[in-house]
Amino acid sequence: MKSNALSRPSSGASLFDEGKIRDVRYFLISFTDLAGVSRSKLVPISAIDTIQRNGAGFAGFATNLNLSPADPDLVAMPDPASLTVLPWKPDVAWLASDLWMAGQPIEQGPRNTLKRVLGRAAADGLTVMTGVECEFFLISPDGSQVSDPHDDARRPCYDSQALMRRYDVITEICDAIEGMGWQPYQNDHEDANGQYEINWLYDEALVTADRHTFFKFLVRSVAEKHGLRATFMPKPFPHLTGTGCHAHISLWKGAENICRGRDDDAYGLGLSREGYHFVGGLIEHAPALCLLFNPTVNSYKRINAPRTVSGATWAPNAVTYAGDNRTHMIRVPGGGRFEMRLPDGAANPYLLQAGLAAAGLEGVRSQRDPGAPLAINMYTDGHSVRALKKLPLNLVDAIREFRNSTVLHRELGKDLADSYLWQKEAEWADYCAHLSDWERATTLDC
Numbered sequence: 001m002k003s004n005a006l007s008r009p010s011s012g013a014s015l016f017d018e019g020k021i022r023d024v025r026y027f028l029i030s031f032t033d034l035a036g037v038s039r040s041k042l043v044p045i046s047a048i049d050t051i052q053r054n055g056a057g058f059a060g061f062a063t064n065l066n067l068s069p070a071d072p073d074l075v076a077m078p079d080p081a082s083l084t085v086l087p088w089k090p091d092v093a094w095l096a097s098d099l100w101m102a103g104q105p106i107e108q109g110p111r112n113t114l115k116r117v118l119g120r121a122a123a124d125g126l127t128v129m130t131g132v133e134c135e136f137f138l139i140s141p142d143g144s145q146v147s148d149p150h151d152d153a154r155r156p157c158y159d160s161q162a163l164m165r166r167y168d169v170i171t172e173i174c175d176a177i178e179g180m181g182w183q184p185y186q187n188d189h190e191d192a193n194g195q196y197e198i199n200w201l202y203d204e205a206l207v208t209a210d211r212h213t214f215f216k217f218l219v220r221s222v223a224e225k226h227g228l229r230a231t232f233m234p235k236p237f238p239h240l241t242g243t244g245c246h247a248h249i250s251l252w253k254g255a256e257n258i259c260r261g262r263d264d265d266a267y268g269l270g271l272s273r274e275g276y277h278f279v280g281g282l283i284e285h286a287p288a289l290c291l292l293f294n295p296t297v298n299s300y301k302r303i304n305a306p307r308t309v310s311g312a313t314w315a316p317n318a319v320t321y322a323g324d325n326r327t328h329m330i331r332v333p334g335g336g337r338f339e340m341r342l343p344d345g346a347a348n349p350y351l352l353q354a355g356l357a358a359a360g361l362e363g364v365r366s367q368r369d370p371g372a373p374l375a376i377n378m379y380t381d382g383h384s385v386r387a388l389k390k391l392p393l394n395l396v397d398a399i400r401e402f403r404n405s406t407v408l409h410r411e412l413g414k415d416l417a418d419s420y421l422w423q424k425e426a427e428w429a430d431y432c433a434h435l436s437d438w439e440r441a442t443t444l445d446c
Contacts, residue, residue, distance in 0.1 A: 020083065021045075025091040029056040031076050031099055032110050032213060033064040034423045035295070036348035041076070042092075052078065055100060065099075065108055066419035075100040082210045087176035088221055096210045107415035110350035114209055117357045117411060125253055128357045131202030132212050133246040135345060136219055137194045137231050138166060146194025146237075147228045155310050156193050163189040166196065172222050174198055182211060191310050192240035202248060205353040212245075212349035232345030234294070235301035239309050242302030243345035249356055250337040251278055251364070260336025267373055269323050269332040279321055279330055279338055280370040281363020282356070283389075286319045286329060286342065288405035290391060290398040291424060292355040293343035297431045300394045302344055307379075316342055318382055319389035320374045327378035329391075342391075351420070358411035396428050 027048050030040040041056045060067035060074035067074065076097035084094045099109035106112060121128055138147045151162040163170070170187050177184045183201035190197050198215075202208065216232060223230035235242040250259045251274060259275030266276055282289070294303060305313045314326065321330035321338075331339040343352050362368075374385065382388065392398040399421065402408065409417040 020085070021093055023090050024085060024093045026093075027051070027078070028086075028092060028094045029076050029078050029097055030094055030213075031097045032348055032350060034066070034108065034110065034348065034351075034420055035064045036110075036346065036351075037064065038213065038217060039063050052080075056097070060101065064423055065106070066422045072102050074106070079210075084180060084214055086221075087179055087218070088172075088225060094214060094217070096213065107413045108419035110348050110354070110416075111206075111209070113412055113416045114206060114350045114354040114357070116413065117354045117361075118205055121357060121361055126258075126361070127252045128205040128353075128360070129202055129250045129252055129257075130205045130208045130353060130356065131200070131248045132208060132349075132352075133197055133199060133244070133248075134212065134215055134219075134232070135190050135195055135197045135243045135245065137192070137233070137236055137243065138169065138196065138223055139194060139229050139231055139236065141227070141229050143229060143231065143236070148194060151193045153193070155191075156189060156195075157191040157310065159189045162193075163187070163196075169222060169226050169228065170196060170198065172225075173219055176218060176222070177215070190241070191312075191314055192237070192242075192308070195241065195243065202250075205357055209349045209353045212352075216349075234296065234299045234344035234346050235305070238301065241308045241310055241312075241314055242305065244302070244315060244341065245343045245345050245347055245352070247340045247343055247352065247356055248337050249278070249340060249360065251275070251360070257336045259338070269373060270334050270336065271332060271338070272336070273367075274364055275336060275338070276370055277364045277367050278360040279332070279363070280368030281359045281361065281366070282330060282340060283319055283321065283370045284363060284368050285359040285405060285407060287389070287392055287398070287401040288408050289355045289359055289402075290342070291395075291402035291420070292351045293340075293347050294392075294398065295348065295351075295395075295424065296346045297395050297427070299344050299346055300392070300398075303342070303391055304393055312379055314341075315344075316391065317378060319391060320378060320382075321370060322373045322375055325375070325377075327376075327382075328374065332373070354412060355408070358408060362407055362411060395424065395431070399424050399428060 025045055027043045028040045030038055032038055043051050055075035055077040057073040060071050061069045078095035078097045082096035086092045098112055099106050140147050174184050174187050177200055187198045219230045250257050261270040261272050303315045304317050316329035320328045322328040324333045329342050
């Protein structure tokens with residue numbers, strides 16, 4: 001089990017498996033900023049023992065972490081358990097890092113935040129297990145269109161021809177994650193033209209977040225190798241289905257999945273009381289979680305979206321849950337797990353997992369009742385149900401919801417919450433200052 005403790009290595013001895021790094025010449029010491037952007041330094045193997053003891057220094061103001069030029073060095077302390085050799089460049093190894101400053105972990109570090117949340121769960125003997133379904137588009141290098149001109153079917157989901165035309169790219173990615181031991185189990189063409197998904201086995205939430213971060217790096221790198229561009233943008237094309245990042249969650253105590261129905265199944269979906277309470281926490285905090293799960297202006301063109309050319313958006317439009325029904329925000333397919341369908345491809349992998357764990361565990365502690373599931377097609381009949389809790393319509397609505405969530409501020413930490421709000425408010429202000437072609441077309445002659 002990977003430790004969730006934030007600590008610096010105490011000795012100069014190498015923490016790396018010599019066999020695993022036999023051919024490695026360089027290490028990418030990496031972390032994500034608040035926006036989920038990966039930041040790295042390339043360190044030669046001759047210096048890795050020093051980096052292991054002292055960390056790699058960064059100017060924190062140069063990243064999106066709400067730091068000043070007057071702040072001391074931001075220090076990235078690599079986690080040896082995360083070491084991953086680059087499949088496409090095996091003389092380089094990637095290391096996820098925890099962020100420190102002036103001898104202390106900084107609270108707004110996304111990986112630090114996730115480890116704090118999971119550490120509180122571990123203190124109660126609980127482990128959050130998750131898996132993610134990372135959808136992505138393969139597009140032209142300039143981003144203007146899908147990369148395959150023949151991928152133009154109105155209903156392209158699971159299209160065999162389109163999938164096999166990208167066989168070289170998809171199998172190179174799948175072979176890479178197979179070689180890394182992630183246990184991939186399927187690849188498919190998704191519901192939009194040019195859109196794909198590759199699935200691998202679930203694991204502890206920190207492992208999943210590290211792998212999610214590396215997966216995005218891997219997919220982009222392999223796409224570039226083939227002269228293409230990969231994007232996880234939530235809605236790169238207005239008429240096509242958006243890019244989701246559905247998360248599957250379960251809660252474990254030792255070797256037991258305690259979300260699996262084992263006593264009185266309140267609503268007939270095969271969940272235990274703890275499972276329903278976890279769902280209740282996600283239901284309760286969903287509007288505020290949108291800022292973590294749907295973090296960009298573009299995100300709100302995916303949720304609450306009009307029907308796409310395929311006939312469905314496959315994204316939620318209200319705060320609801322049901323059994324094996326993909327029109328709801330939370331789907332419970334059985335087996336003691338549930339799927340959160342709200343997150344999109346722009347979500348920071350660490351803050352996605354931190355939000356899921358923080359809200360769900362708060363629901364367990366508070367014994368939140370999610371209410372009865374809603375067994376309807378939300379896309380066709382959701383409008384007929386009164387008093388449904390709605391999702392934010394845009395980024396500024398999500399900012400307001402997150403700002404007013406005392407629970408998420410407490411669970412994620414004040415510095416993380418304040419820093420994240422600072423970044424998102426600046427992003428909204430920048431967007432509002434932008435003059436669009438639509439404004440010119442509709443307002444010049446008013």
